[in-house]
Amino acid sequence: MGFLDKLSSIIKVDLSKLKNFKISILSGLKFQVYIVNNKTIQINPDKYPLDQQKELQDILKEHLEKGGLIIQDSSLSRLEQFNQIDGSIQTQATLEYFKGKIPAQDLEILRYSIYLKSVFDSGQSVTEIKQQLNERFGDRGRNICNLYSEGYFGTQIRPLYDSLFNQPNFSPEKFTQIYELIVTESPYAFFVSRATSREVVLSEVTRKMETSRKYGIKNINIHGIGKSNEETIYFILKSIKDKILQPPEILRKGEVVVAKITIKDNHQN
Numbered sequence: 001m002g003f004l005d006k007l008s009s010i011i012k013v014d015l016s017k018l019k020n021f022k023i024s025i026l027s028g029l030k031f032q033v034y035i036v037n038n039k040t041i042q043i044n045p046d047k048y049p050l051d052q053q054k055e056l057q058d059i060l061k062e063h064l065e066k067g068g069l070i071i072q073d074s075s076l077s078r079l080e081q082f083n084q085i086d087g088s089i090q091t092q093a094t095l096e097y098f099k100g101k102i103p104a105q106d107l108e109i110l111r112y113s114i115y116l117k118s119v120f121d122s123g124q125s126v127t128e129i130k131q132q133l134n135e136r137f138g139d140r141g142r143n144i145c146n147l148y149s150e151g152y153f154g155t156q157i158r159p160l161y162d163s164l165f166n167q168p169n170f171s172p173e174k175f176t177q178i179y180e181l182i183v184t185e186s187p188y189a190f191f192v193s194r195a196t197s198r199e200v201v202l203s204e205v206t207r208k209m210e211t212s213r214k215y216g217i218k219n220i221n222i223h224g225i226g227k228s229n230e231e232t233i234y235f236i237l238k239s240i241k242d243k244i245l246q247p248p249e250i251l252r253k254g255e256v257v258v259a260k261i262t263i264k265d266n267h268q269n
Contacts, residue, residue, distance in 0.1 A: 006059045010052050085118045086111060094153070101161060101172075102179060109133070109141045113148035120149070143183050146191045150223060150258075156188055185211050192224035192232050201232055202239050209243060209263050218245075222259040230257045237261070 008014050048056070085091060091114050098107060112133050120126045133141045147153060157179065164175050182188065190205050205222065212220055224233050237248055237259055249260040 085115050109144045113145040117149045143186045189221045192229045194228050198232050198235050218263050224257050225255050233259050
């Protein structure tokens with residue numbers, strides 16, 4: 001029995017013929033099924049016996065683990081906005097390319113990331129969306145979101161796959177190994193946060209530089225948003241000046257600041 005069949009059996013509404021839908025968690029277990037023809041079925045689990053509430057939890061969890069998409073928001077307009085962005089030709093082309101190349105959960109994170117960047121680029125607040133992403137996916141979600149927001153899926157990860165694919169000894173496992181390094185260590189980029197002290201940030205940047213050097217990665221971009229993070233970036237650059245090959249390139253776009261650094265090899269003075 002599929003996800004919609006299981007859901008139908010609990011709420012007593014036939015959803016089995018639906019082909020396009022999103023699930024939006026409103027609060028706790030309360031959620032709504034949003035259908036692309038603008039019909040909405042709201043479900044309040046509090047009205048169901050405890051055993052059925054548990055069943056709802058189980059089928060939602062199973063749906064997520066299979067790569068299903070659930071977004072959390074109390075606003076139908078926000079949900080409609082998500083569907084518009086998610087259904088765009090550009091979004092679908094990106095998702096189709098990475099489907100089967102990265103884990104199903106990462107593909108879902110990528111969908112969130114595309115939506116988040118679109119909202120951010122339009123000048124709207126993304127604080128709530130980021131919080132949801134962090135709560136559900138932790139560091140991995142945050143890393144993938146940051147990598148996508150700064151263009152690394154297009155400029156680094158996709159070219160990496162294409163390059164490996166064209167090699168005679170290509171294997172998906174080889175790409176996965178490098179991809180996992182990028183996602184877990186984010187070796188191409190470091191993202192400064194106001195929630196972390198300068199000393200801790202410096203320690204993390206230094207560690208990332210050592211990791212990158214180990215894997216032959218010579219370039220790191222240090223990103224920050226806002227005046228406070230910009231000051232932290234300059235503090236870092238001053239502290240690591242003996243570890244980098246040349247003066248960093250500083251790029252600015254609105255409040256976003258990026259310092260592009262080249263790491264010295266161990267034998268370079």
